[in-house]
Amino acid sequence: MRHRTGPWHTSRVLLVCGALAAAVATPAALDGTASAAPAATAAVVDNGGTQLSHRAANVTGALGVTFGFETSTIAGGPYTNQGNTIYNLPLYQAAGQPSSQFWLDAVEQLVTAGVDFVAVDTRGYVPGSAVPNGGGDPRELTQLVAAINQAGAADKLKIAAFDDTPASMTDKKNQVKHHTGGYDPVFDMGDTTGAGEGGYQYLWDNDLKAFFQAVPDNLLYKVGGRPLVYLWSDNSFAFGNQGGGHSAAMLSYVRSQAQAQFGENPYFVTDQSWIANDPAVASVADGQDAWFGVPSPTYTNDTLNGHAFGATVPGFHFVTGSSNMVIDPNHGQTLVGDLANTVGKGDDLTLVEGFTDWLENAALWRTENAPYATTQRDYPGQDLNILRRYSKAPFPGxxxxxxxxxxxxxxxxxxxxxxxxxxxxxxxxxxxxxxxxxxxxxxxxxxxxxxxxxxxxxxxxxxxxxxxxxxxxxxxxxxxxxxxxxxxxxxxxxxxxxxxxxxxxxxxxxxxxxxxxxxxxxxxxxxxxxxxxxx
Structure with a gap:
């Protein structure tokens, strides 16, 4: 189950930032022709270096990261979350800079990490609102698309959706109907029109439709030719009336609309709660994941339709009031072990929370250049390097x-x-x-x-x-x-x-x-x- 640490808008941040750190596959737009070559000399021999674990050549599963784009993340702060100590602040200083630079830096980091896809945390928008309508407004993704194209990285990085369903559906419904937001009243999955406490428009018209409008076909990450869409929990803290085929009917509706309007057939990977609450979802979803737990399990493997789906996190720290939720990153070894047990075990898709999740100290981005006690990372680019080790090209040409x-x-x-x-x-x-x-x-x-x-x-x-x-x-x-x-x-x-x-x-x-x-x-x-x- 996904863990909440406060109001929806500050509880979960998923990806983005800067100007990619260690080694990255070369974007075409950055290619330069070597000149002013020194006289040819013999290669300098270095017999040193370190042997580290990495993906085996016969492992073919895809690796992706979630990416939250809340307003404070793009703006470079304030980095506060209900009194929780924030450790992994970013190296890139976004404050006072154009948002386009934040996205350009994020693309560089994602390409450096070698991930196959970035699963952007979509949270919908209120109709008629200005862009962005809070964090996770899918209409804002045009800036990510522009940054990928500017970096010449369209052949290296693709985009998937990670729909934060309680935020996109329940919270947005309560903003529209009750002018309050939050999760009370819960979302009625059986209400198709929005006459009551539900409405398919919150998941489709005001959310995933905007995602497909913002992200062109050539940048969609696809599984068997179908764009990847993750859906988070539909559990009872935010939803009701899920059974009796109601949740399955909503997914079928979204699929039919995506096919009719965009010619796309979404590859749905649902949180395990969807099938648990409505077994009919098993005939509509293509995969399911079991997320991770705090303090354990720090990774999970789940299967559906003969395919395996992994989920994991590099670390977690939310300690405030009565909450004491901690996963020790252990100098990067938690992430190494989890990727070895998801990617390394042959999962078809592995999703890592949360590239920009500083709110819960789960961020994967380059951290500020500071001691481990400050960042919980041994050096700024540590998590990017670990991700690349389990990417499809741990040693890029x-x-x-x-x-x-x-x-x-x-x-x-x-x-x-x-x-x-x-x-x-x-x-x-x-x-x-x-x-x-x-x-x-x-x-x-x-x-x-x-x-x-x-x-x-x-x-x-x-x-x-x-x-x-x-x-x-x-x-x-x-x-x-x-x-x-x-x-x-x-x-x-x-x-x-x-x-x-x-x-x-x-x-x-x-x-x-x-x-x-x-x-x-x-x-x-x-x-x-x-x-x-x-x-």
């Missing part, structure tokens, strides 16, 4: 790492000189390079950026996207303490005139993860991203 996403940095000046993206001393500015986003700027002599647990194996060619009006600036890669060649960066013609340069070749052991640092022996340049390409 092409890995692009955004400079602003460094897990740690050595900077010679206090504070972020440009005041965007992150709150520590790394100097990050908005870039005008292809694809947009951010770059690290005003890099001085002696500075460096570092990333942890980067998947690199066999022979990897390294390139860097640079800009500088200065001659003679220098950089070098140091991997696991092994230094590569020092590369002289050409004068590109300006601080935002970008060029991709070769930065050497490394040889690694198969299936290993590494600490990668870029050092700057002679500063005076900007860096947008670096890339490792298997050769």
């Amino acid at each position: 092409t890995l692009t790492v955004q400079a602003e996403t460094a897990d740690s940095a050595t900077d010679t000046t206090a504070g972020n000189d440009f005041g965007v993206y992150r709150a520590d001393s790394l100097d990050v500015q908005t870039t005008t390079d292809t694809g947009g986003g951010w770059n690290v700027g005003l890099i001085a002599t002696g500075e460096s950026e570092q990333w942890n647990e980067v998947p690199l194996q066999n022979t990897e060619d390294l390139t860097v996207r640079v800009a500088t009006p200065n001659p003679g600036t220098q950089l070098r890669f140091v991997v696991d303490g092994v230094a590569g060649s020092t590369v002289t960066v050409p004068n590109t013609g300006g601080w935002q005139t970008w060029q991709t340069i070769d930065a050497g070749t490394f040889q690694f052991q198969p299936g290993t993860y590494h600490t990668v640092r870029i050092e700057y022996p002679n500063g005076g340049l900007n860096v947008n991203w670096w890339r490792a390409t298997a050769s």
